[in-house]
Amino acid sequence: MRRHLQLAAILLLITGTAAARADLFKHKDSRPKSNVEWMWQYSPPPADGRENALVLDPHFQPFLAQYLTAPQTFWSQTGPKPKSLAETALDYLSMPGKVLADQNRYLTVTGCVYRFCPDRGLLFVDLGLPQPLVVFAAINWIQQNKTPDQPGAEYTLWVFSNKAIDPDHIPAALTHSIARWTAEPPLGTTIHQIITNAILVDPDGKPQQIKPAAIGANTITEQPEIKAKS
Numbered sequence: 513m514r515r516h517l518q519l520a521a522i523l524l525l526i527t528g529t530a531a532a533r534a535d536l537f538k539h540k541d542s543r544p545k546s547n548v549e550w551m552w553q554y555s556p557p558p559a560d561g562r563e564n565a566l567v568l569d570p571h572f573q574p575f576l577a578q579y580l581t582a583p584q585t586f587w588s589q590t591g592p593k594p595k596s597l598a599e600t601a602l603d604y605l606s607m608p609g610k611v612l613a614d615q616n617r618y619l620t621v622t623g624c625v626y627r628f629c630p631d632r633g634l635l636f637v638d639l640g641l642p643q644p645l646v647v648f649a650a651i652n653w654i655q656q657n658k659t660p661d662q663p664g665a666e667y668t669l670w671v672f673s674n675k676a677i678d679p680d681h682i683p684a685a686l687t688h689s690i691a692r693w694t695a696e697p698p699l700g701t702t703i704h705q706i707i708t709n710a711i712l713v714d715p716d717g718k719p720q721q722i723k724p725a726a727i728g729a730n731t732i733t734e735q736p737e738i739k740a741k742s
Contacts, residue, residue: 548575548644551619551637554611561611563623567602576601579646579674583717586652586670597672601648604633607699612689620689629699630660630667636689646674647686651694651705661701668709669694669729676714679722687728695732706730 554566576598609622621635638645658665707729
């Protein structure tokens with residue numbers, strides 16, 4: 513009787529160990545997804561989404577701090593400590609713009625700098641990946657040129673990503689979002705911005721000069737208005 517109990521105990525131990533190992537390997541093989549689904553609630557409807565509510569969401573600033581970690585040198589470098597990229601993105605999205613959804617996968621958030629909307633920001637998120645692709649793009653006025661209220665003023669487009677992007681294989685959804693964004697003038701004006709420089713920055717801070725059109729900038733032009741015949 514005792515021998516049977518010992519055999520039963522050994523079999524139970526072996527079975528339990530095997531199951532534990534199976535669970536362990538199963539856990540290692542699975543790829544946990546980041547929980548950024550909370551962002552969807554701010555997409556349409558209404559037609560332009562709710563960008564202001566998104567920026568004020570308590571998850572938003574930690575989200576920026578987690579995914580936007582590259583160093584930046586183009587914005588607010590006059591203080592004792594340069595602003596982080598996450599802080600810069602928040603500045604560039606502080607004035608409400610839009611939250612748009614594409615293909616039930618991509619979110620595009622736009623806004624501009626408080627009291628200076630020629631400096632505009634775009635946040636692109638691909639939620640269809642196990643770890644989301646997060647891109648922050650900023651249109652920055654070239655101050656040595658014409659003032660923003662003058663036609664022909666020039667701008668630099670800075671693009672930062674949490675993952676390295678091959679300049680020769682930029683995601684089509686990202687170029688679409690930037691093309692749509694740059695086709696619209698800044699808030700409060702009808703003057704379209706001319707992007708003359710585009711800089712793609714790797715997660716480690718390494719900049720790469722690219723052609724603005726390669727990432728979609730200024731590739732959509734307004735169609736001329738067709739007047740009805742009288």
